[in-house]
Amino acid sequence: MTHPDDDRAARTGVSRRGLFGAGLAAAGAGAGAAAGIGGATAATGVNPFTAAANGDESIDLSQSHPFYATAARQPQGGVQTAPQRYCVFMTFDLSTSVTTELQVLLARWSAAIAQLQAGKTVGSVEPAHGDGVGADTGEALDLGPASLTVTVGLGPGVFDERFGLADKRPAALADVPRLPSDNLQAGLTGGDLSLQACADDPQVAYHAVRDLARMARGTATVRWTVLGFGRASAGPHQSTPRNLMGFKDGTRNITTDEDHDRFVWVDEPGDGAAWMTGGTYQVVRKIRMNIEIWDADVVSDQQRVFGRTKIEGAPLSGGTEHTTPDFAATGTDGDTKIDATSHIALAAHEANGGVKILRRPYNYTDGLNEYGQLDAGLLFLAYMNDPEHFTQLQRKLGASDRLNEYISHIGSAVFAIPPAPRKGSYIGEQLFR
Amino acid sequence: MTHPDDDRAARTGVSRRGLFGAGLAAAGAGAGAAAGIGGATAATGVNPFTAAANGDESIDLSQSHPFYATAARQPQGGVQTAPQRYCVFMTFDLSTSVTTELQVLLARWSAAIAQLQAGKTVGSVEPAHGDGVGADTGEALDLGPASLTVTVGLGPGVFDERFGLADKRPAALADVPRLPSDNLQAGLTGGDLSLQACADDPQVAYHAVRDLARMARGTATVRWTVLGFGRASAGPHQSTPRNLMGFKDGTRNITTDEDHDRFVWVDEPGDGAAWMTGGTYQVVRKIRMNIEIWDADVVSDQQRVFGRTKIEGAPLSGGTEHTTPDFAATGTDGDTKIDATSHIALAAHEANGGVKILRRPYNYTDGLNEYGQLDAGLLFLAYMNDPEHFTQLQRKLGASDRLNEYISHIGSAVFAIPPAPRKGSYIGEQLFR
Numbered sequence: 046m047t048h049p050d051d052d053r054a055a056r057t058g059v060s061r062r063g064l065f066g067a068g069l070a071a072a073g074a075g076a077g078a079a080a081g082i083g084g085a086t087a088a089t090g091v092n093p094f095t096a097a098a099n100g101d102e103s104i105d106l107s108q109s110h111p112f113y114a115t116a117a118r119q120p121q122g123g124v125q126t127a128p129q130r131y132c133v134f135m136t137f138d139l140s141t142s143v144t145t146e147l148q149v150l151l152a153r154w155s156a157a158i159a160q161l162q163a164g165k166t167v168g169s170v171e172p173a174h175g176d177g178v179g180a181d182t183g184e185a186l187d188l189g190p191a192s193l194t195v196t197v198g199l200g201p202g203v204f205d206e207r208f209g210l211a212d213k214r215p216a217a218l219a220d221v222p223r224l225p226s227d228n229l230q231a232g233l234t235g236g237d238l239s240l241q242a243c244a245d246d247p248q249v250a251y252h253a254v255r256d257l258a259r260m261a262r263g264t265a266t267v268r269w270t271v272l273g274f275g276r277a278s279a280g281p282h283q284s285t286p287r288n289l290m291g292f293k294d295g296t297r298n299i300t301t302d303e304d305h306d307r308f309v310w311v312d313e314p315g316d317g318a319a320w321m322t323g324g325t326y327q328v329v330r331k332i333r334m335n336i337e338i339w340d341a342d343v344v345s346d347q348q349r350v351f352g353r354t355k356i357e358g359a360p361l362s363g364g365t366e367h368t369t370p371d372f373a374a375t376g377t378d379g380d381t382k383i384d385a386t387s388h389i390a391l392a393a394h395e396a397n398g399g400v401k402i403l404r405r406p407y408n409y410t411d412g413l414n415e416y417g418q419l420d421a422g423l424l425f426l427a428y429m430n431d432p433e434h435f436t437q438l439q440r441k442l443g444a445s446d447r448l449n450e451y452i453s454h455i456g457s458a459v460f461a462i463p464p465a466p467r468k469g470s471y472i473g474e475q476l477f478r
Numbered sequence: 479m480t481h482p483d484d485d486r487a488a489r490t491g492v493s494r495r496g497l498f499g500a501g502l503a504a505a506g507a508g509a510g511a512a513a514g515i516g517g518a519t520a521a522t523g524v525n526p527f528t529a530a531a532n533g534d535e536s537i538d539l540s541q542s543h544p545f546y547a548t549a550a551r552q553p554q555g556g557v558q559t560a561p562q563r564y565c566v567f568m569t570f571d572l573s574t575s576v577t578t579e580l581q582v583l584l585a586r587w588s589a590a591i592a593q594l595q596a597g598k599t600v601g602s603v604e605p606a607h608g609d610g611v612g613a614d615t616g617e618a619l620d621l622g623p624a625s626l627t628v629t630v631g632l633g634p635g636v637f638d639e640r641f642g643l644a645d646k647r648p649a650a651l652a653d654v655p656r657l658p659s660d661n662l663q664a665g666l667t668g669g670d671l672s673l674q675a676c677a678d679d680p681q682v683a684y685h686a687v688r689d690l691a692r693m694a695r696g697t698a699t700v701r702w703t704v705l706g707f708g709r710a711s712a713g714p715h716q717s718t719p720r721n722l723m724g725f726k727d728g729t730r731n732i733t734t735d736e737d738h739d740r741f742v743w744v745d746e747p748g749d750g751a752a753w754m755t756g757g758t759y760q761v762v763r764k765i766r767m768n769i770e771i772w773d774a775d776v777v778s779d780q781q782r783v784f785g786r787t788k789i790e791g792a793p794l795s796g797g798t799e800h801t802t803p804d805f806a807a808t809g810t811d812g813d814t815k816i817d818a819t820s821h822i823a824l825a826a827h828e829a830n831g832g833v834k835i836l837r838r839p840y841n842y843t844d845g846l847n848e849y850g851q852l853d854a855g856l857l858f859l860a861y862m863n864d865p866e867h868f869t870q871l872q873r874k875l876g877a878s879d880r881l882n883e884y885i886s887h888i889g890s891a892v893f894a895i896p897p898a899p900r901k902g903s904y905i906g907e908q909l910f911r
Contacts, residue, residue, distance in 0.1 A: 103536040170724065171788045175778030182773055183724025183788055184708075184841075247680075247707045248720075251843060255852060259773060267852075270845050274680045275617075287681075291603065291616025340615055340692060345608030355604045355616055408617075410684060412703050412844075419688060419700075 104130065104245050109190035112159040114465035118310070118323030121465045121472070122162070122194030123243050124403070124428050125305055129192045131247040132273035132407045133254045134329060134424060136200070136236025136458055137265035142207040148477055150264045154197060154240075154257055155471035161253045164190035167260075182259070185252035191244040195253050197472045198239035198327050198460025213476055215311075215318035217326060217431045218461050224436065225443030226454065233331050233456030236268045241327070241426065247274065269456065271331055273407025273424040285358060285366065289408050289421050290339055290451070292351050293358035296366055297393070299403040308401045311430045320475035323464035325428045328402075328435040331409075331456025334422040339451045350447040352387030360389065372396070386445045392438060402435055403428040422452070432459045537563065537678050542623035545592040547898035551743070551756030554898045554905070555595070555627030556676050557836070557861050558738055562625045564680040565706035565840045566687045567762060567857060569633070569669025569891055570698035575640035581910055583697045587630060587673075587690055588904035594686045597623035600693075615692070618685035624677040628686050630905045631672035631760050631893025646909055648744075648751035650759060650864045651894050657869065658876030659887065666764050666889030669701045674760070674859065680707065702889065704764055706840025706857035718791060718799065722841050722854050723772055723884070725784050726791035729799055730826070732836040741834045744863045753908035756897035758861045761835075761868040764842075764889025767855040772884045783880040785820030793822065805829070819878045825871060835868055836861040855885070865892045 110122045139147060157167040168180025204214035220235070240257055244250040251272070258267055275286065285293040299308060306312075311321045339347070348354055352361055352370065360370035362382045372390055374382045383390050394401045407424040414420035427435060443449065463473045543555045572580060590600040601613025637647035653668070673690055677683040684705070691700055708719065718726040732741060739745075744754045772780070781787055785794055785803065793803035795815045805823055807815045816823050827834045840857040847853035860868060876882065896906045 103538045105536045171777050171781075175776060175781055175788075177776055178774060179724070179777045179780075179788070182722075182769075184720045184722050186720060186724070186789065248841065251707075251722075251854075255769075258852070267846060267850055272843055272845065274684075287617045287619065289615075289617050289684075291612070291619070336615075336688075341611060343608065343610055344604050344612045347612075348604075348608050355608075355612070356619065408681065410705055412705065413700060417700055419691070421684075 106189045106191045106246055108192045108245075109164055110162055110192060110194050112155075112162045112465065113468040115467075119465045120310065120323060120325065121196045121462055123196035123241050124309065124325055124405075124462065126192075126194050126243070128405055129194070129243040129245045129250075130274070131245065131250050132241060132243045132424065132426070133247075133250040133270065134242075134273065134426065135240045135254050135258065135270040136268040137238040137240075137258075137261055138268050139202065139207070139237040139265050141264050144208045144210075144477070146264050147203070147208055148471075148474075150261055151197070151473050152471040153260050154195075155466055157257060157260060158195040158197070158253070161195060161256075162190060162193050164188075164193075167256050182252065182256055185249050188246055188249050188252075191246035191249040193242065193244040193249050193253060195257070196239075196241040196243075196327070196462060198241070198462050199473060199476075200235065200237045200239065200458065200460050202235075202237035203461075210476060213317040213320065215314055215321050215461060216316060217311075217314070217433065218459065219432065221328065221432065221436055221439075221457050221459050224439050224454070226449050227443065227457070228453040228455055229457055230455050233269050235458050236460075238265060239327065239329070239458065239460045247272070271409050271424045271456070273409050275408030288406065288423055289334055289336055289410075290347070290351075291355060292347070292353065293366065294406055294423075295404055296353075296358055297389070299401050304401060305403070308434070309403050309428050309430055320463060320473070320478075321461060325430060325462045326432045327460045327462050328425075328427045328429065328432055329456070329458050329460075330423075330425040330427075330439075330454050332423040332425050333420070333453045333455050335418075335451050335453070336421055337418045342451075349384050350387060350451070352383040352389035361387075384447065386447050388442070388446055388448045391442050391446050397438055397441070400434045400437065402438065422455075428462070539622045539624045539679055541625045541678075542597055543595055543625060543627050545588075545595045545898065546901040548900075552898045553743065553756060553758065554629045554895055556629035556674050557742065557758055557838075557895065559625075559627050559676070561838055562627070562676040562678045562683075563707070564678065564683050565674060565676045565857060565859070566680075566683040566703065567675075567706065567859065568673045568687050568691065568703040569701040570671040570673075570691075570694055571701050572635065572640070572670040572698050574697050577641045577643075577910070579697050580636070580641055581904075581907075583694055584630070584906050585904040586693050587628075588899055590690060590693060591628040591630070591686070594628060594689075595623060595626050597621075597626075600689050615685065615689055618682050621679055621682050621685075624679035624682040626675065626677040626682050626686060628690070629672075629674040629676075629760070629895060631674070631895050632906060632909075633668065633670045633672065633891065633893050635668075635670035636894075643909060646750040646753065648747050648754050648894060649749060650744075650747070650866065651892065652865065654761065654865065654869055654872075654890050654892050657872050657887070659882050660876065660890070661886045661888055662890055663888050666702050668891050669893075671698060672760065672762070672891065672893045680705070704842050704857045704889070706842050708841030721839065721856055722767055722769055722843075723780070723784075724788060725780070725786065726799065727839055727856075728837055729786075729791055730822070732834050737834060738836070741867070742836050742861050742863055753896060753906070753911075754894060758863060758895045759865045760893045760895050761858075761860045761862065761865055762889070762891050762893075763856075763858040763872075763887050765856040765858050766853070766886045766888050768851075768884050768886070769854055770851045775884075782817050783820060783884070785816040785822035794820075817880065819880050821875070821879055821881045824875050824879050830871055830874070833867045833870065835871065861895070 160167050166181035170179050170181045170183040201218055201220055204210050240254055242250040242253040285296050288294040309325050311324045314321050344355055358366040362371035362374040370383055372383050376382050405426040409424045410421040466472050593600050599614035603612050603614045603616040634651055634653055637643050673687055675683040675686040718729050721727040742758050744757045747754050777788055791799040795804035795807040803816055805816050809815050838859040842857045843854040845853055899905050
């Protein structure tokens with residue numbers, strides 16, 4: 046089996062295994078030297094998704110990602126960054142209508158995230174003689190940076206009448222409309238702000254969100270949160286992680302810098318939205334999986350639902366995991382080998398006017414549901430330069446996808462992700478000029 | 479600062495860092511050669527708690543623990559085993575009253591756990607041509623063993639009128655009585671069977687419990703479950719992991735083989751309970767922490783509550799983390815430096831007739847509570863040769879502990895943990911003879 050990365054590794058003269066470690070180190074040391082938006086990964090040309098997935102069977106918790114931009118149009122971490130193994134996602138409602146209080150919060154968050162991504166505390170854990178409340182809650186002391194990235198998002202509410210920012214609202218930033226097969230819960234939708242903390246240690250990710258939420262007290266209140274796990278990709282034979290249905294997830298994800306430039310990063314938006322240049326949009330969905338029903342299904346049907354084999358992840362039209370699916374190929378019965386309503390057929394960019402979105406999914410579990418069955422699913426995080434791309438895709442999937450029998454979209458929100466700030470500035474600062 | 483382990487490592491001529499890797503490998507290769515109950519750790523004499531905590535900053539996911547006993551009185555994994563970073567705990571109610579069905583379940587679980595701990599599936603993921611339901615749900619394919627251990631427990635209900643095992647019931651196996659400051663929720667108590675799956679990858683632990691729960695269908699139904707994380711101990715300067723209050727947890731835990739023999743392993747029980755020789759008892763409590771209230775407290779008070787400093791974890795009587803607390807030492811004001819109602823004063827074996835229990839706690843988070851506050855706490859798992867030791871301790875803590883203002887015991891159960899079976903046998907087999 047050949048793999049797209051093998052070529053790339055061969056061209057740069059480094060092994061894939063070596064790139065996993067070296068790539069991250071290079072990201073820390075030389076991101077500023079990389080030209081353009083691609084940032085960290087442009088330096089090595091390695092695909093961060095498959096590099097992480099195919100990497101060593103050990104996890105290095107001493108890695109850190111820089112927070113501040115050193116070049117124009119540099120994105121925040123946590124988008125193109127090689128997906129870490131854990132994610133804590135949280136949204137907030139702003140309880141203030143004072144614009145400077147929003148600015149102060151974004152500035153305090155920015156300074157704190159820079160500390161956290163360097164593996165430091167956000168302030169004193171143990172004030173002198175203990176006479177005072179700790180600025181940092183302390184549970185991540187000495188744990189190392191663990192590749193933490195915290196990505197800050199601004200929801201549609203930031204641009205309502207409260208803050209005088211209505212004319213800065215990007216036309217693209219709108220709530221995801223009601224979609225077929227939505228089963229949204231009010232407590233799992235929306236938010237004025239979002240934090241996505243990804244790390245290779247869940248205690249590091251949880252600590253980051255907890256201490257940032259503490260800073261927001263008086264300015265914003267927590268709305269909903271999901272704890273994701275399961276970028277659980279460790280084996281040398283596994284090229285793509287698996288979701289809790291046991292299938293590989295993300296085989297045809299965006300990987301190249303060209304596709305990031307074309308589909309992920311915002312390029313010179315019109316109107317008052319110039320502050321979003323080099324940014325992106327985050328669409329998040331909490332997708333419950335009826336895994337106990339799924340587990341009772343015969344594997345041939347599961348494979349028909351996805352359009353891929355379970356173990357290898359190869360398209361049912363043949364080949365291996367990374368073989369391009371042939372949606373026209375027919376079997377001896379005259380039917381297409383890949384069902385037209387399978388997940389990969391409906392989601393394919395070939396069937397969606399060439400549109401691609403960058404997916405960054407994590408598995409989650411909420412224990413048991415009200416029927417005593419396993420309550421689990423997918424924290425679907427996706428990035429794109431126009432949220433309408435998600436809407437188009439999900440409108441089609443929600444109407445026809447064979448997977449709908451087994452899943453339910455219960456949470457939803459959309460956020461603008463400004464580019465990373467330069468040192469001395471803060472996330473979204475350009476918005477307030 | 480000196481550390482108890484430094485001596486031990488010096489005696490065996492290996493560095494602590496080296497022992498982390500070597501100790502686990504030795505556990506896999508040579509556990510059978512280790513004399514007596516101590517098993518895996520007896521071979522090296524290393525303290526598995528601090529070895530893991532002080533170990534390398536990387537996690538090796540290729541490690542595996544053997545399942546079957548190769549010597550008499552060998553315990554199940556997951557008790558003295560160096561604590562892995564994640565834990566999925568689940569209890570079950572037996573829905574059958576047919577004794578052989580209980581035997582078959584324990585036998586199937588045993589065979590499956592032996593597979594899982596070796597990093598294998600419990601059966602076919604993709605039956606020939608997909609014509610059938612997969613025996614294994616597949617989401618841990620290629621992830622490696624990740625140091626998985628699954629520990630099986632038998633609750634008091636196994637010995638009720640249903641299965642004819644009443645005369646085999648150990649006198650020590652009784653539900654934990656109502657204790658001061660209990661706030662138990664019916665949905666988080668009891669169970670006829672328990673599974674504790676610990677691994678260095680949460681997807682591996684979750685997969686194990688999910689597929690074992692699937693096997694139980696028709697015989698047992700899921701009762702409650704907790705997903706624990708946060709044996710998050712990685713830094714070279716951290717000797718003990720921290721709970722979500724930011725304090726080190728487990729400094730004075732049982733570490734020596736002598737203490738395991740004295741306080742953990744069951745030695746020749748009377749009555750019909752000979753099958754428990756070499757076993758132990760598991761007490762589990764789900765302890766909610768009011769972390770937002772805790773976070774608002776001044777650190778000097780937090781330290782008074784625990785009786786230790788926050789960063790170093792040193793007893794307030796002086797010294798460093800592993801200095802023995804001096805509960806009689808007084809300050810210039812004439813009061814004891816360690817408050818008599820502090821957590822470490824009340825829990826100390828010196829204050830409890832010398833009794834110790836083996837603690838194996840994990841942090842958990844359940845997202846937000848009904849008030850929109852962070853819902854998190856401690857999955858307290860403990861092992862002892864008499865559950866009454868926990869009851870005595872918690873009766874005292876529940877009545878007086880300064881920590882009670884910030885915590886709430888919401889879940890509780892007790893289980894008998896039989897020793898590990900020999901190959902060809904299964905967990906608890908001796909019980910049915």
